[in-house]
Amino acid sequence: MTPGARVQAAIEILDLVIAAARANGAPADRIVGEWFRTRRFAGSKDRRAVRDLVYAAIRACGPVPISGRAAMLRLAQDDPSLAGLFDGQGHAPAPIAAEEPVAAGGVAPPWLERALAESDISGDQAQALLARAPLDLRVNTLKADRATLALPQPGEPGLAPQSLRLPHGTQVESWEAYTTGQIEVQDIGSQLVCAALGAQPGELVIDLCAGAGGKTLALAAAMDNRGRLIATDTDRARLSRLEPRAWRAGVTIAETRLLDPGREAEALADLAGQADAVLVDAPCSGTGTWRRSPEGRWRLTPDQLARYAAVQARLLDLAASLLRPDGRLGFVTCSLLDVEGAGQAAGFLARHPDWSAQELHLAAGTSRGPGVRLAPGRDGTDGFFVACFRKT
Numbered sequence: 001m002t003p004g005a006r007v008q009a010a011i012e013i014l015d016l017v018i019a020a021a022r023a024n025g026a027p028a029d030r031i032v033g034e035w036f037r038t039r040r041f042a043g044s045k046d047r048r049a050v051r052d053l054v055y056a057a058i059r060a061c062g063p064v065p066i067s068g069r070a071a072m073l074r075l076a077q078d079d080p081s082l083a084g085l086f087d088g089q090g091h092a093p094a095p096i097a098a099e100e101p102v103a104a105g106g107v108a109p110p111w112l113e114r115a116l117a118e119s120d121i122s123g124d125q126a127q128a129l130l131a132r133a134p135l136d137l138r139v140n141t142l143k144a145d146r147a148t149l150a151l152p153q154p155g156e157p158g159l160a161p162q163s164l165r166l167p168h169g170t171q172v173e174s175w176e177a178y179t180t181g182q183i184e185v186q187d188i189g190s191q192l193v194c195a196a197l198g199a200q201p202g203e204l205v206i207d208l209c210a211g212a213g214g215k216t217l218a219l220a221a222a223m224d225n226r227g228r229l230i231a232t233d234t235d236r237a238r239l240s241r242l243e244p245r246a247w248r249a250g251v252t253i254a255e256t257r258l259l260d261p262g263r264e265a266e267a268l269a270d271l272a273g274q275a276d277a278v279l280v281d282a283p284c285s286g287t288g289t290w291r292r293s294p295e296g297r298w299r300l301t302p303d304q305l306a307r308y309a310a311v312q313a314r315l316l317d318l319a320a321s322l323l324r325p326d327g328r329l330g331f332v333t334c335s336l337l338d339v340e341g342a343g344q345a346a347g348f349l350a351r352h353p354d355w356s357a358q359e360l361h362l363a364a365g366t367s368r369g370p371g372v373r374l375a376p377g378r379d380g381t382d383g384f385f386v387a388c389f390r391k392t
Ligand SMILES: C[S@@+](CC[C@H](N)C(=O)[O-])C[C@H]1O[C@@H](n2cnc3c(N)ncnc32)[C@H](O)[C@@H]1O
Pocket: 208, 209, 210, 211, 212, 213, 214, 215, 216, 232, 233, 234, 235, 238, 259, 261, 262, 264, 281, 282, 283, 284, 311, 315, 334
C-alpha cells in the first residue's frame, strides 16, 4: 500500500469505529482486525501503519468526530507530512478543501472532561489517560515464580510481587510460558487491586463480576488453588472464556455461575451469609482503561454513567448480603470518576452504617475517600479505584 492508501484505509476504518461508538457496536480493535481479514493484499507493515494511524486519530479527538476524514484532518493539522498525503493520487484521500470540517481535539467530550476535573484529573493527569500502555505480566505462582522464570525477553519487575513489565506490543501470546499458563497478561494496577482483597487459601471467595476471569485467576493463585472460588457474571460469552483460561493456568478451584440481570440474589441464595470475601469488580465507564480502548470516551454518555453507578450500588449491597459476619468486601472499578469510586464507596458506608473501610497499604496509588485510587499519570498503571469494607 502507498502511504496515501494507508491514510485512506485508516479513514475508512475510523468511519466504522465512529459508527460503532454511536451505536454501542464492536470495539475498535475488533473493527481493525475485521477490516484486514477481508483485505489480504495488506502486508504486516501496512497493517501496523494503518492501525497506528487509526489509534493516533482516535486519541487526537476528544468528542466523537463527525467522520473518519474529519478525525484524520485533526491529526494532519499538526503533521504537515500527513497533510501532504491528501493528494487524490491512486488510493490516497482527496485533497483538503478550504473550510473542511476538522474534528475537535481534547482529552474527552467536554462533559466528561469536566467530570474528570471534578474528580481531580486534569492537565497532564488527564492527558496521561490517552498514553500508550505498556504490557504487564503476572507470573502465575501456581506454575512458576518471577525469580526463576526465564522468558524470551526478560521484563522489568513491577510494583506487584509477581509482575513484569514489557514494552507495548510485545507478542507474548506465542511464548511457551504463555501457552503453558506460567504467565498471564494483567495490568499491574489490576494485580494490586486483586491483592487488596487478601484472599487466602481455604476461603470461600466470590468474584461477583468475573467477566472472562482476569482477576479470578489472580485470586486463585493467591489462594494457592485451595478453597472455593465462585466466578459469576451476567455475560455468558465473557464467562465462557474463563474455563479455558483457568485450565491453562492450572486453576482447579474456580466454579462459574451465570447470573440473570436483576435476579442475581436468587442464583446466589445458597451462598448468602457464607463468603469469606467478595470481590465486586463492577461494570463501569472504563475511564481508567482509555490507554487501551481510547474510543471508550466516545461511547460514554451521562445517562450511561448514571446507570453504571446505580448497578454498582446494587451489586455492593448484594455482595454485603453474601458475606459472613466478619467477611471482606472488595470494591473495584477501572474508573477515575468519583461517582464510580470514592463517592460510590461513601454511599455504601452511608447505607450500611455498621460497616467500615479498611486501611489499604498498596504499593501504588493515593488515598481517595474511603479507598485508594491508581492513576495512569501518577502510578503508570491503568486507572482504578479500590476500597475494602468490613462489618464493624
Ligand atoms: C469490569 S468488568 C469485569 C472484569 C473482570 N473482573 C476481569 O478482571 O477481567 C465488569 C463485569 O461485570 C459484569 N456485570 C454487569 N452487570 C452485572 C451484574 N448485574 N451482575 C454481575 N456481573 C455483572 C459485566 O458483564 C462485566 O463482565
